[in-house]
Amino acid sequence: ANLAYRAAELVLERAGVSTGVALKLVKGIPVEAGLGGGSSDAAATIMGLNRLLGLGWTNGDMAALGGTLGSDVPFFMEAPTAVVHGWGQRMIPKTLDGVRWIILVNPGFPINTAQAFRRLDEVRQTIPALPGALESVERASSVSWGGILALMENDFEAALIDDYPVLADIKRTLLSMGAEGALLSGSGATVFGVFQEQAEAIRAKEVFSEAPEYRIAVGPSLQGGLLERTSSVGAPSPDAAGRTGAKQPGC
Numbered sequence: 001a002n003l004a005y006r007a008a009e010l011v012l013e014r015a016g017v018s019t020g021v022a023l024k025l026v027k028g029i030p031v032e033a034g035l036g037g038g039s040s041d042a043a044a045t046i047m048g049l050n051r052l053l054g055l056g057w058t059n060g061d062m063a064a065l066g067g068t069l070g071s072d073v074p075f076f077m078e079a080p081t082a083v084v085h086g087w088g089q090r091m092i093p094k095t096l097d098g099v100r101w102i103i104l105v106n107p108g109f110p111i112n113t114a115q116a117f118r119r120l121d122e123v124r125q126t127i128p129a130l131p132g133a134l135e136s137v138e139r140a141s142s143v144s145w146g147g148i149l150a151l152m153e154n155d156f157e158a159a160l161i162d163d164y165p166v167l168a169d170i171k172r173t174l175l176s177m178g179a180e181g182a183l184l185s186g187s188g189a190t191v192f193g194v195f196q197e198q199a200e201a202i203r204a205k206e207v208f209s210e211a212p213e214y215r216i217a218v219g220p221s222l223q224g225g226l227l228e229r230t231s232s233v234g235a236p237s238p239d240a241a242g243r244t245g246a247k248q249p250g251c
Contacts, residue, residue, distance in 0.1 A: 003042035003069055010065060011049045021049065030215055032110030034156075034186030036072045043076035063091070072186075080222035083138050095142040100180070100221045101201035105170050106190040108213030111160065116187035120159040127155050145221075149181045149194065157184040167191055170208075177204045194221075 004025050012021070023045065029037030046066055050057045057065075059077050066073030071087035083092040134151060137143050161168050167184055174182035174193035178200045182193040195201040201218045208216050 003038040003073075004045045006069055007042040007045040007066070007073075008049060010069065011046055011053075011055075014065060015049075015053060015055055017053060021052070030106050030110065030190075032112060032187075033106050033190045034111065034184065034188045035104070035190055036076065036186060039070050039072035040076045040079075042066060042069050042073045046073075047077065063088075081143070083134075092138060094137075094140070096145070096148070096221065097142050098145050098221075100145050101195040101198045102219060102221055103174070103179075103193045103195065103201045103204050103208075104185070104190050104215075104217045105174070105193070105208050106215040107164075107166050107170065108211075108215065109189055111164070111188040113187050116156055116160060119163065120156060123159045124155070127158050145180075145194070152181045152183050154184050154186075156187045160184065160188055164189065173207065174204060177207065179204070 002025070004023060008021055008023060011017075012019075025041060027037065027041075029035050029040075031037070043062075043066055046062050049055070050062060063074035063077050066077065067088050074088045074091060075082060075084055078091050078093045081094045081096040083094060084090070137147055137151065157167070161184075167188060170191040171182045171184075171193075174191070177193075179193035179195055182191060184190075185192050193201070193204060195204070198218075198220075205216050205218050208214050
């Protein structure tokens, strides 16, 4: 079952609610794209049902529950910016100063998450440790885009780039078109680029749109506190008993 379904089952079980709920899930993010689509769906489901059922759970309560479904789920309850430790057990929300334009470029194929982790385990010893500058980001209440760009690293990139050379091609193209930074998103296969100006990001989108198999999205970076995805949650009904159906913009 998908994560939204599992999240709904878990909420109803924890809350001791015997009735069912109907969820309408409209997927806009490719599967196994490295964008946390399933995790953000689960987070939105937990937050939506908490409100719908009047459970009164805190963000901490919901994050603990979401963490049993996946390590990325708690992040989407504190999105858009946070420092995350371990498997999502500890999060430090941050305010990200300024706005940049983000382009997401998905090459049209998935990368299996479990396979990506196996590949990461094979090469982990060759990947350098995170820079000490990360500590200053953790201490500050807000971070700048300059600070983020200076720290942009993804261990999965080093693990997967040889197996999927198109990812390196996408990254090189983004940087050649003026991106301040470009990186593999999550375990792939989406690559994102950070542009200072909207026009630059749109121009990059036009270039990548020449490949019909690519899926591309452009949007501004998010600011503020908790981001709640708008969910379509139906009220419980007799025939719905037992049936259930976001880091930054998705495809």
